[in-house]
Amino acid sequence: MLTSPVHDCASSSASPAVSSTTLEVGEVRVSTDTEVETSIYNAHTSFSTFTKPHATSSDPCWNTMRRVQSEVLSLSLDDFCFIQKLGSGDIGTVYLVELKGHSNKGCLFAAKVMDKEELVSRSKEGRARIEMEILDMLDHPFLPTLYTTLDTDKWSLLLTEYCPGGDLHVLRQRLPEKRFDEAAVRFYTSEVVVALEYLHMMGIIYRDLKPENVLVRSDGHIMLTDFDLSLKCDGSIVMPQLVHDEGITSPKLGHNSNDQSSNHSPPYSSTSSCILPNCIVPHVSCWYSKHRRRWRRGGVGSQRPLRLVAEPIEARSMSFVGTHEYLAPEIVSGEGHGNAVDWWTLGIFMYELLYGVTPFRGLDNEFTLSNIVARAFEFPKEPIVPTMAKDLITQLLVKDPTMRMGSMMGATTIKQHPFFDGVNWALLRCTTPPHIPQNFNSTRDIVSSNDDDDDDYVDYY
Structure with missing residues (x-):
């Protein structure tokens, strides 16, 4: 090295x-x-x-x-x-x-x-x-x-680009309570969501989201870095689609418990005969089509705006890559993974910013991997975290990637979650950041923590 x-x-x-x-x-x-x-x-x-x-x-x-x-x-x-x-x-x-x-x-x-x-x-x-x-x-x-x-x-x-603000891991460590408040988490997470949305539209699955890889520019806004673990998909793997807002609700939350089709839709099946725009994507069962018709009968669906969705849902990789505490269950189990891993890591990312720790960390890496696959995560009683933030994290940290928020509709679903109420997505660059870096005067201001985390780094093929 x-x-x-x-x-x-x-x-x-x-x-x-x-x-x-x-x-x-x-x-x-x-x-x-x-x-x-x-x-x-x-x-x-x-x-x-x-x-x-x-x-x-x-x-x-x-x-x-x-x-x-x-x-x-x-x-x-x-x-x-x-x-x-x-x-x-x-x-x-x-x-x-x-x-x-x-x-x-x-x-x-x-x-x-x-x-x-x-x-x-x-x-x-x-x-x-x-x-x-x-x-x-x-x-x-x-x-x-x-x-x-x-x-x-x-x-x-x-x-x-050089980012004088260092990374979010270092920035969090300098805070008195070693964690960010809700407003800061909303700011950083919203910009990460938009960055991931762009990457997915380009056919790129990032696969290495963590605070160490989120740098702070001189103006306080973020920059994702380190793309050597990213999966670059074939250009034809991403098919932009226009869908109505009523198709954005998460299947897990948008239907009642007696709607059995919502729990068993095969999002990765290639046998679906659905034709857009009746369904979200060609690989989702037609329960959304019924949902849309119910809205139209009520006279509401016709007023819903169209949204552009471009998510590489067909991408698949068997690589075992990432950072232990951020690995998605499908990577740990070796069953193959796709775009949903980025939305899992977004949930871990939010959790760490809010609580100062990751939810599945064990005594060693083996325990951590075991916890990711088998243990249900829990929110600690302290500190107090807003309900909407916990709800978003819960929907992102669904172990089944087919039911995970964002797996089908990507950032379009996530940006509409109530946690982001008040966020002007079109003017994020005009939002005042929670932290503006000072001109660096010492090595402590710019040295990243990456050197300290080498033991947690996974890179197996």
């Missing part, structure tokens, strides 16, 4: 003739001094010409990077000052870097540095490639902007 290539910016710029960056891999030190080694500068850099509106509107680093790319033939490691290590992941280490040059002062990036030999030896090069492909696809205010990539003989780098 890479260790920190911390460099003093002042000293580097003072000696332009001998500029160096040193990366350490185990006991081997690789110097990139221009007078000693030039092979590492046989680097390929890639900069997307695709205009990303959310980046260019308020991000000076985007325009700076475009300008620099147009002025030089190819960027190299020597064009960046490595300030300090931000955190470590399974396939690389993230550093805070600054683009050198007087006119570029203050242009900071998060650089994920991956050792190519290590990726090959651990059969992780596919994951690194998928992450780069996903980052290059994204254009969303709550997801990273990929500024450029650098590819040398030994290293592969991804340069994305």
